[in-house]
Amino acid sequence: MRRSPRFAALAVVVALASTLLAQGRGQPRSDPPNHVVIISLDGFAGWALDDPHLPVPTLRRLAAQGAVAKRMRPVNPTVTWANHTSMVTGVTPARHGVIFNGLLIRQPGHPPLLEPWRDRKELVRAPTLYDAVHERGMTTAQVDWVAIQNAPTITWEFSERPAPDGKIARELVKAGVVSEADLKSFATQNILWRDGIWTQAAAHILREHRPSLMLFHLLNLDSTEHRYGPRSPAMETAMAHLDSQVAVIVNALESAGLAPRTTVFVVSDHGFKTVKRRVYPNAAFAKAGLLQLREGKPAEAEVYFVSEGGSGLVYITKPDSSGEILKRASQALAGIEGIEKVVEPAEYPHYGLPLPTANQQMGSMMVIAKDGYAFSEAAGGEIVGDASVGSFGAHGYPNSDPDLQALFIASGRGIKRGVTLDSVSNLDLAPTAAQLLGVQLKDVEGKVVTGILAAGRR
Secondary structure, rough: OOOHHHHHHHHHHHHHHHHHHHHHHOOOOOOOOOOEEEEOOOOOHHHHHOOOOOOHHHHHHHHHOOOOEEEEEEOOOOHHHHHHHHHHHEEEEEEEHEEEOOOEEEEEEEEEEEEEEOOOOHHHHOOOHHHHHHHHHOOEEEEEOOOOOOOOOOOOOEEEOOOOOOHHHHHHHHHOOOOHHHHOOOOOOOOHHHHHHHHHHOOOOOOOHHHOEEEEEEHHHHHHHHOOOOHHHHHHHHHHHHHHHHHHHHHHHOOOOHHHEEEEEEEEOOOEOOOOEEHHHHHHHHOOOOEEEEEEEEEEEEEEEEEEEOOOEEEEEEOOHHHHHHOOOOHHHHHOOOOEEEEOOHHHHHHHOOOOOOOOOOOOEEEEEEEEEOOOOOOOOOOOEEOOOOOOOOEEEEEOOHHHOOEEEEEEEEEEEOEEEEEEHHHOOOOOHHHHOOOOOOOOOOOOOHHEEOOOOO
């Protein structure tokens, strides 16, 4: 049947209106013009690239073709979940609320619990980059990102503990990347193998689903440095392996035809420090009668210390209106070898941390370790001892420490070639990525790194 020009024009208007309405409701567009991939190499210190003999050809090529910062400043505490959350929110933990690698649950009269597998809505108190992208009607993806469980604004995911019945998991089984049995036992497999599967999952999502934003995180280097320490042959080997995984992602973008329209950021959450001695504040609390042990393990407690590696938080677990328990806790810590500083809550804002009155994740004191020392939560033995084999590296120290500075490389669409900056903040990543994607993050503490952007992208 032949339609009139007037009818055809009306059909075009209706179709356009339907498209705009769908985008306004946050429904995904099929193939947007811009893509951003953020690859986080957990524990990769910025200073590592200073070694010209470190075998990381993919990272060096991306840096040469784009921009690199000699150092990226993390946030306090310099731990994985807090920093990954700052990288996608553009705000410090004082705003987004993530203090630990999980959610700390207080238990009156007992040591607090740390629960990692809690929903994003319970952990993250600030809008994220992936929220903003989704709200503009574009698709989002995450592979092994953190503080992101059951996030409604993630379109495609293969998580740290992937659900065997998840859509991407089913696609990977069908493609022969992973087996049903492997999915069921995934969390117990060695971290090197898991990094490989996460990489294949990210490459698969890029090729098959072409998300506007991909968040991708690898863990093997962090595990290696905790065990063997930084500046070790094991660290260098792990970094070389990570470089090969980044190459898989770059190749996936090229094979999918996405490379000309994609900006790739390769970043990390923190560096590492060498540990020679370990400090056990809970052992000091036990000897002061503030913590009771049962079969050598903490049981009932008036005071408990939760370690973040190079720092930690002290929790008063019973009502203490007089301040007597806190006073006794301070006395128990006084003069202990390896403690650099005890930080009172009035100083928390200086570290970008919330007050305990604003966030119950925070303790009544923060304790910082000296160089060469790290904290542990064990309570049944000595207060200070030599680091045991397999515990020669730690992070969690103040973010001003040169060893803790992170990695930052930007390459691809919209990035100037051959730019080297002295430093950036990881708070700058989210607003910079948002600008490249044409979305806006409001009320952030970071800023767009205009010095790396090509003309027309600033």
